[in-house]
Amino acid sequence: MKITAVIPARYDSTRFPGKPLADICGKPMIWWVYQEAKKVEDYVDVIVATDSTKIIDVCNQFGMNAMMTSSKHPMGTDRVAEVASRTDSDYYVVILGDEPILRADDEKKVVRAIQSGICADAIQLVEVMTNPVDVVNTTTIKLAINDEGYCIFLSRAPIPTPKSSLGYKYYKNTGCFAMSREALEFFVKTKRGNIELAEDIEQLRLIENYKKIFTVQADYMSMSVDTPKDLERIRDEISCRLRDEGRS
Template structure:
């Protein structure tokens, strides 16, 4: 099974412009993510998918494979689809470019035992949330799934609502997803539905269309997502104190 990892990277951001190029111990954040993903022996190729020449230049300077993609994409999934049009693989893993301390073993958890074949295959990592503050934070995308692990719904609101009981394990979406080409074709072939539009959650395109999306439960990661300059400073402190390298 040939597995290709894709790290979508945009320069523009309302909260942190130029985030992929933020310096961490002498290397841009995108290089940290790339090199940690590349530690996996199960992944054949890694690509940064970007529409910005500054990010492309940084990739070239640090020896990272990259593909220039259209600036018109509204989602990371559509950007991965463009890569899949150029690079053949049995499975494409989409990894957020804002987790510089990501563990490649967490990424490997989403890889199925056998190649998914030609039928639609899509999967998403999920983990338990550890505090009420996480549950009510709208930046954490909550998910509920059935006994087989198939996603039922995603929301920025707490789901399910705790009407009759307060003791419940709430799960959140983790920014590592896997698709075969059929799933990527399905995604770009459909328009945003009304629920996806309201919630602004890409994965709802599968739910609204009745397509299966398999959730894979992992332990809560020690990796931190960089959404703001404050988050970056925290990462830099962790790297400095731990003597970490990409």
């Protein structure tokens, strides 16, 4: 079972241009994501997939493996599919380039699920929500997960609605998921369905077409960088982590 990690990184982000190269404690954001992925011994390769020569140049400077991909890809998964068409692996773990505090130990949980032979086209790393604001925030994607651990729907709305039971935990997706080669090929050749178009959640393309998404729960908090204010929080988090590692 060959597993490759791919970090899609687009330079021209609408809300935060140049985000993958934003400085965090003296290193670009993409470096932190890459270094954590390199700790996962089961990856046969870790590849930054980008459409920017600026990101390619920085990756070369810091010794990171990078691949130039088309600038026409509408989504990060399409970019990963291009990497899959040019490489030879059975599964591809997608790690978003704007989650620099995602831990290798949680990536390994995704890898172990793949290696277990679980019946799934994709595997999504999830977190239990602890902040009620996230539950009602439409930018946070919620997952409905059945008792066997499979995701049966994703939405920007709070799902499920607690009408008769208050014991349900709310889950959100993180910036780490895996797709088989076959699932990636299916994704790029299948048009967006009405539900995906309404919610603007790309994993719904699989759900709408009866594909299976298995979930594994993260042990550590992750945090995406969408704005410069988010970046400040990430800098504080990584600074604390570096101080703690210095004391150990």
